[in-house]
Amino acid sequence: MFDWTKSCSYDEQQKRRFHTTARSRLKKLAAELHLPAGSYEVRSNKAGIAVSGEVTLHHTAVYIQVGQFGMSSGHGILIRTCKGRKDYTGGANHFVALAMLDDIPALAAAVRAITGIGRDAVHSPDRHAA
Template sequence: MFDWNRSCSYDEQQKRRFHSTARSRLKKLAAELYLPAGSYDLRSNKAGIAVAGEITLHHRRVYIKVGQFGLLSGHGILIRTCKGRQDYTGGPNHLADLTLLDDIPALAALVHAISGVGSSPRSAVSRAA
């Protein structure tokens, strides 16, 4: 399991793993939310040596950013609604713990509850039946 709370500051190898793992998890999140290919951007900004940077999934209705901006609190996932893929400010900020990247169905349920994007757990179960 990846250690999301190990700082990336001044640790290029940890930063590389952080970005690679977060990108992979956000791709899984997009699949869990049933986002069609091409309906979202997946960006990575490594920023400077002293910070983790951020990995962003930007859909037309939701903006999800992963970083280490709340290491002491464990928060590192920012979720907010938006109005298009050019909207970088969006609605109110909702913060979630980085460890939710290890539970993609739970993260997808939270994203759905905040934004309405994707399927609710109940409709996903009925679709699978």
């Protein structure tokens, strides 16, 4: 397991591992949400030496950003709706724990609950085939 709470400040190796691991997990999240190829991008901004920077999954309808910006609260994943990939402000901010990157199905469930994205791909047990 990756230690999401180990600070990236002034630690280039930790920051590199943080960004590499977060990018990988966000790509797995996109697959779990059944986001079509080309409907999203995963990008990384390492920012300055004193901060973690952020890794972002930006879909046409959801914006998910990972960083160490909420460490005192344990939250470090921002989830919000958006209207296209040029919308950087989007809907209301919702935060979940960085540790959810270690449980992609649970993180996908949180994204679905907050944004409605990917619900069509989820098969309800009471849904009957036609």
